[in-house]
Amino acid sequence: MDQPLDNLPLAHFLLTGAVIFVLGVIGFLTRRNLIIIFLCTEMMFQGVAISLVAFSRFHMNMTGQTFVIFVLTIAAAEAALALGLVVLLFRRKRTLDAQAWAELSG
Amino acid sequence: MTLELETIKWIPWLPALAAVVGGVCCMRKSMRNLAAPACILSILAGFIITLGVQSKVTVDSPRVFKAFTWIHIENFAVDFSFYVDPLTIIMLTVITGVGTLVAWYASGYMKGDRGYARFFAAVSLFIFAMTILVMADNLFLLYLGWEGVGLCSYLLIGFYYNKPAAVAAAKKAFIVNRIGDLFFALGIFLTYSHFHTVSLAEVLRSAGDLNTNLHAGGQGVFDLGAAPSVVVIPFLLMLGAFGKSAQLPLYMWLPDAMEGPTPVSALIHAATMVTAGVYLIARLLPLFALSPYALPIVAAVGGATALFAATIALCQCDIKRIFAYSTISQLGYMFMGVGAVSTAGPTVSATGAIYHLFTHAFFKALLFLTAGSVMHSLAGQLDLRKMSGLSKKMPITSVLMLIGCLALAGFPFTSGFFSKDLILADVVEMGRSNSPFATLYSVLGIVGVATAFLTAFYTFRLWFRVFTGPEQYEMGSDGHGHEEEGHDAGKAGHEQAHAPKSGETASAAIAVEHHHEPHEVSFVLMNLPLIFLAIGALGAGLWESKFGWIHHGIETSSAFLGYIPKTASDAGEAHDIHFTMQLISGSIAIVGIALAAWFHWLNRPAGERVARAFSGLVKVLNNKYYVDELNDALIVRPLRTLADVLFVFDSLIIDGIVQLVGFLPRALGMSLRPSQQGELQGYGLGMAFGAAFVLIVVLWSLNLVAMH
Amino acid sequence: MSHAPYALYVASVLGALALLLMMPRNGYSPRKLGALLGTASLGGLWLWLKRDLDLLPPTSPVGLMSYYYIFSALAIGSAVRVITHPKPVYSALWFVMVVLATSGLFIILNAEFMAFAMIIIYGGAILVTYVFVIMLAAQSGDAANDTTPAEYDAVPREPVAATAVGFLLLAVLLTVFFDAGYGNLRQAPRHLGQRPTINAETLLTNRPITLLAAERGEAPKFHDVSNTERVGIDLFSNHPLGLELAGVILVVSLVGALVIARKQVEGDAAR
Amino acid sequence: MNSNTLIPAMILAPFAGALVVALSRESHARAVAAFWALFTFAISLLLAWRFDWHQGGETQFPLSVEWVAAFGLNFSFGIDSISLWLILLTTFLQTLVVFATFASVTQRAKEFYFWLLILQSAMLGTFVATDAVFFYICFEFTLVPLYFLIGIFGSAQRTAAARVFFLYTFTGSMITFAGVLYVAWFNSQPEMAGLYAGAGEWSFDMQTLYLAAHHLTAAQQTWILVAMLAGFAVKLPLFPFHTWQPLTYAEAPTAGTVLLAGVMAKLGSYGMLRLAIPLAPAAALHYAPVIATLAVIGILYTALICWAQKDLKKLVAYSSISHLGFVVLGLFALNTIGVGGSVFYMVSHGLSTGALFLCIGMLHERFQTREMSQMSGLAKVMPVWAFFMVFFSLASVGLPGLNGFVGEFLTLLGAFTAEKVLGPVYAGIAGIGMILAAIYILHMVGKVVWGPLKLPRLADAPAPAAGEPAPKVADLGFREIAVLAPLAVACLALGLAPTPMLRSLEPAVDRLIAPMQEVAAADVSSPAHTTLTQARAAAQAAAPAGNVASETAQ
Helix, strand or coil, X not given: CCCCCCHHHHHXXXXXXXXXXXXXXXXXXXXXXXXXXXXXXHHHHHHHHHHHHHHHHHHCCCHHHHHHHHHHHHHHHHHHHHHHHHHHHHHHHCCCXXXXXXXXXX | CCCCHHHHHHHHHHHHHHXXXXXXXXXXXXXXXXXXXXXXXXXXXXXXXXXXXXXXXXXXXXXXXXXXXXXXXXXXXXXXXXXXCHHHHHHHHHHHHHHHHHHHHHHHHCCCCCCHHHHHHHHHHHHHHHHHHHHXXXXXXXXXXXXXXXXXXXXXXXXXXXXXXXXXXXXXXXXXXXXXXXXXXXXXXXXXXXXXXXXXXXXXXXXXXXXXXXXXXXXXXXXXXXXXXXXXXXXXXXXXXXXXXXXXXXXCHHHHHHHCCHHHHHHHHHHCHHHHHHHHHHHCHHHHHCCCCHHHXXXXXXXXXXXXXXXXXXXXXXXXXXXXXXXXHHHHXXXXXXXXXXXXXXXXXXXXXXXXXXXXXXXXXXXXXXXXXXXXXXXXXXXXXXXXXXXXXXXXXXXXXHHHHHHHHCXXXXXXXXXXXXXXXXXXXXXXXXXCXXXXXXXXXXXXXXXXXXXXXXXXXXXXXXXXXXXXXXXCCCCCCCCXXXXXXXXXXXXXXXXXXXXXXXXXXXXXXXXXXXXCCCHHHHHHHHHHHHHHHHHHHHHHHHHCHHHHHHHCCHHHCCCCCCCHHHHHHHHHHHHHHXXXXXXXXXXHHHHHHHHHHHCXXXXXXXXXXXXXXXXXXXXXXXXXXXXXXXXXXXXXXXXXXXXXXXXXXXXXXXXXXXXXXXXXXXXXXXXXXXXXXXXXXXXXXXXXXXXXXXXXXXXXXXXX | CCCCCHHHHHHHHHXXXXXXHHCCCCCCCCHHHHXXXXXXXXXXXXXXXXXXHCCCCCCCCCCCXXXXXXXXXXXXXXXXXXXXXXXHHXXXXXXXXXXXXXXXXXXXXXXXXXXXXXXXXXXXXXXXXXXXXXHHHHHHCCXXXXXXXXXXXXXXXXXXXXXXXXXXXXXXXXXXXXXXXXXXXXXXXXXXXXXXXXXXXXXXXXXXXXXXXXXXXXXXXXXXXXXHHHHHHHHHHHCHHHHHHHHHHHHHHHHXXXXXXXXXXXXXXXX | CCHHHHHHHHHHHHHHHHHXXXXXXXXXXXXXXXXXXXXXXXXXXXXXXXXXXXXXXXXXXXXXXXXXXXXXXXXXXXXXXXXXXXXXXXXXXXXXXXXXXXXCCCCCHHHHHHHHHHHHHHHHHHHHECEHHHHHHHHHHCHHHHHHHHHHHCCCCHHHHHHHHHHHHHHHHHHHHHHHHHHHHHHCCHHHCCCCCCCCXXXXXXXXXXXXXXXXXXXXXXXXXXXXXXXXXXXXXXXXXXXXXXXXXXXXXXXXXXXXXXXXXXXXXXXXXXXXXXXXXXXXXXXXXXXXXXHHHHHHHHHHHHHXXXXXXXXXXXXXXXXXXXXXXXXXXXXXXXHHHHHHHHHHHHHHHHHHHHHHHHHHHHHCCCEHHHCECHHHHCHHHHHHHHHHHHHHHCCCCXXXXXXXXXXXXXXXXXXXXXXHXXXXXXXXXXXXXXXXXXXXXXXXXXXXXXXXXXXXXXXXXXXXXXCCCCCCCHHHHHHHXXXXXXXXXXXHCCHHHHHHHHHHHHXXXXXXXXXXXXXXXXXXXXXXXXXXXXXXXXXXXXXXXXXXXX
16 A cells, blocks of 8 residues: 555645645635635635645655645635635625725726 | 219119108008109109110120029029110110109098008009019019019009908019919929029020021921920910919919009009010010020910900990900000011011000000099099089090090000000911911901900090080999098198089989089199100100110010121011001091991990890900800819818818827727626626636647647 | 657646636636546556556566555646535635545555544644635625625636646656656656665664564564654654754744734724 | 137026026016027027128037936037027017017916027027937927926916927837937947947947937938937827817917917928938938828818918917928928028018018907907908908918018929929929919908908997997007007018028028939939948949948848
């Protein structure tokens, strides 16, 4: 069992990670609800985590997984701050629509 | 008394001085009346000098007096110098002689007018320009005189500048003259580029003497050693002459020029300026002989204009317009005369043209001035139909006008008779000679005779209608210059405001402040010069046929230096042509006069009946063949619309392109603006696109690298 | 491209279309059809890939791959639901499903500690806050009796462009993964260079497993040390700085959240 | 002061004057400006007095002040008869303009006269420069004062006019500067060393650039000619580049328009004479017909547009484009009569059109309108003004005896007799421009001066009841007559006695078109594209020392 992962299986895992990451991006771009936008960023983290762990297994060293730990901490920090901001924005404009905040137009 | 030939130098400068004096007089109201004497004296002095110097000017090489160098660059040298030969003397006599008399008349005619000083300043400037034109030593100076005269005619036609019609007429005159002047200028350029000089003496010398050219032209054999462009010179100069002398293509300005004061019409548009064209061709005859076709064309245009103008004059109602068209017609005669130069002629036929020019100056000036007197007394009334039977009120004027009309019609033994007949004789004689254009000249002969008849008819139509028949008249309205608003009160002369005598048809129709009916004009100021003119009109012919002064003058003038006059035998045979022609033209004149008497004096209703019969023709002639309307529609209107179109084109298209180029950077900036709407996801999308694009490029290049 | 993996492109285009169909719309949105198309494209892709899997040398640990398909299908399906679901609460919940699926994948990759850590931290902590905030916002919105989702949830923003970009990225990534991998399937797996990693085995001296192995007279095998230990060791030995920074970040975000929260209170008080 | 420092003194005088005006009080501005303008005029007269008229060709009073040694840039001055006459025109017009605008400029007079004097020093700088870059600097610098003059003191759309004027001319002259740089670079090429004086190292002295130009190939010369013409054709409004001119002339204040029409337009033609033709002799010869055609089109095109104009100033503006068409026609006839005539025409056009603009300015001062339709028959009310207006209109339309005629005729004669380059056709068609000129000038004079009296109803003045005598309108005051009278005398003097000027111009003109004559004479057989050196080589076919240089210069 301590054989490193083969290329193809690695590619499979990377496929899944990439799909989830891309779905996160699409979600980020399409959904107009602020919270869901941040949720999609979380999903991007998730996609990345899968690839990291797959690489860690592929290269038989733990760096990948420790990085997932760091990813988790970042995700947590980001979620806390983001949600705080979202609530603040929500209080200001009573709506969660991302379009409302477009004064910075060129 | 004979004067030193040098003194001829002073002739142009005296009127110039008078012009300056006149100009100064304009400024001061008080010195206003000083301008007239200055002008008259300066022209009179010129006349005296011309007479004094007459005998000195002999056949040997003509004299050149240099005042100062005008333009001198590289090898193009033009200076202010005068060229005196018998032809110049003849022209000077006409200019200064008629000029003095007209100026004298004008001092009476224009009295009380607001622009009195301005008038005489312009007249003296005109005499200065005309004398320069006649005495110019080179073509450039001649051109200065040429345009200077054009300017003075512009100023004088537009003298009553508050009348829009006068301003338009002045503008028209100047522009049409300018068109002629352009061709004249191009002719000068061509002469310079070909002969490398513009001085008359050298041009005439290098153009070869008249005889050889005429002979060559005569036989149709024509070797052109020189460049072919030489042939074009006569045609260009010809067009310039036609422009100035109101010949067919460019004549429309002369009838309108009658808007100016009558003395102007008499002096400029009858006697002097319009004859400049004839003088030019007479002066440069050898140059014209360079091309075989030039002189016949001149004659043809002259003949056509004569007939054309005579027909129009038949049905005009305005006295001055009739005389204007008759001037054009007589000028046509002169051009016919100068065009019919041939070795076969009995005498040098150019004499005919200059002789007619000389006599025409006198009797046409007389006619115009008498018409002026009529206008003067009828407070500006010029319409033929509104006056008749004035001889009782204005006996002297009617007699004077009768003399003028007789001379114009060519009544036997009047001056007009001799000069016109000489031209007809030459033309007919050319017709029978062996030159290739013989047929053309014989046709012109017939045209000449027909025009003589028409001239006699319309002249006496006018005279009988005005002076004979029942006495009825309608006063004019504007009183030309007198009744202008704001004219000074306390003016001497014509202020008799007395009630109109109860003539059969009192002129109640027009309410005029000054009710007075026709009266004889003041004798000393106005009628006396007319008497001198009448003497000239009658006597000139007899005096010339006895002394042959003009004939001798022409023969010895520089144009004819190499010209060998006819041998005795040919002269004899030519003499009887001369006699027969005199017979024919005399009888024609008498028939014309009789016909005019019948229709317009004895049996006016018959005249009306005939007019009604040809009503269509009369209407056309009355409207001058609609030439003005045609000219306006075909040239002026399209040119004006072209100007408007170009202006719009210029401000839209060319300016548009420039503005477009200016707008480009701004357009670029505006196109990029939408990408910065401020939405969060807009930027996200941008970033995603960017990332994808970069990845693709990297992949593609990696692949590329891998490929080879 | 050696031989452009057309299948990948077809699959990603189909996937894009599927997702597009499943996007929430005011009117009728053919979500069912979309789902079907999506699963078809994903399934097709896997079948096509599976064909090559059999070429692998028998020794490679392919056994677990069957579980891979289950978990990744689950993950991708719920990820799609997260995006396409009109109600924010449900999409949050679907996200929990995604987290579970990924932890399953972790287990396949012998990273069981990570799997559970993921569930605990993600599922437990982060998503709970999300649901909490969603409830907070949605609830104080208009009277919650009507179930129609708020306008900004119903209509996605420029779905076509976003999907196109997304799947363009996907296509690129796939070409990179498979082309590189696919091309030289036969090649030996390329390790990340033979950097001498601190081998867990050597460090642990007095650990029961090492002692056990010592008794057996051989070095402890990879799998003797559990994943948790490996992560701990690697974390503390290879990435001490990273660890400290992670701590700092967490504290900073904590303080940040407090500050934001305090301002909020004033905001309310002021109004 | 010795004669060499006269020129810098002349340039710096208005500059100093501008500073003094800036420092003096608002009420004194007028007097100080007038004094300095007169002072500059006096210096220019002194210069003319010291000038050796017999060698008009040589650059006299040469002086060069080191500026940037590395590139051989230095302020070098020197005048020949052409620049001297134009300098006299500039200072003469400047003095008159300052006096003329005493009444019209009331507020911000200090600023106005400050910019006016700066403009004068820039213009004078251009005429005296013998260093290409110094020429270019002054040529460009004239835009700045004018931009402010038009921008601040213009009428309705002054800001738009100022902007268009500045940008259009500026872009044009940038291209010219590129041309100059190319030639200078070409001259600094090491292989050129030894071919002629000053070759091989960086120098912007015009004489060295002229010598360098002889070694340019036909293609290079064509491009340089195009570059040069770009800037100068815009400045001297040549046909397609003239659209900025009517708007700018109409919007500029009277002083600005007079200097624009009187002197600035001549900068363009002076530039052509000084830079464009000598730096590309073969190309100038080859493309002379093309440019002459543009000029002829310009003459007829703008003359016709004049006729359709409603605004007096725009009419005279378009007419000045038409007249400058004659200048270009004469210039590109490339023979002594043509070029001499065109330089004469530059000076005479400055006088007559400048005077016309002054007359219109005086009209504008009285009626605040430039619309021709609103006024007519002014001769009755303003006879003295009417006299001057008619006099200058006739001068500008080329009546013999006045200055316009001599210039126009010499240019036409030059074009007519330049068989190889132009020909009778050009002169003939351009001649039609004379007729159109008569038409639009008489149209204007007929409408404004003659005709029944009609005064423009000033917005506030009550409409004069019909028949009631015309309201008192002041005819020209003493000051205004004192401004116009010298111009009238100058026009008459130049018209009747142009020879002294023409004789003095001749050597300078010959010196400029000598290379053209050589190229024209040499390439009887080969097309006009040969460079001058090849022409010289062909000429000395027998001479053994065939110069190798021309190949290397390729």
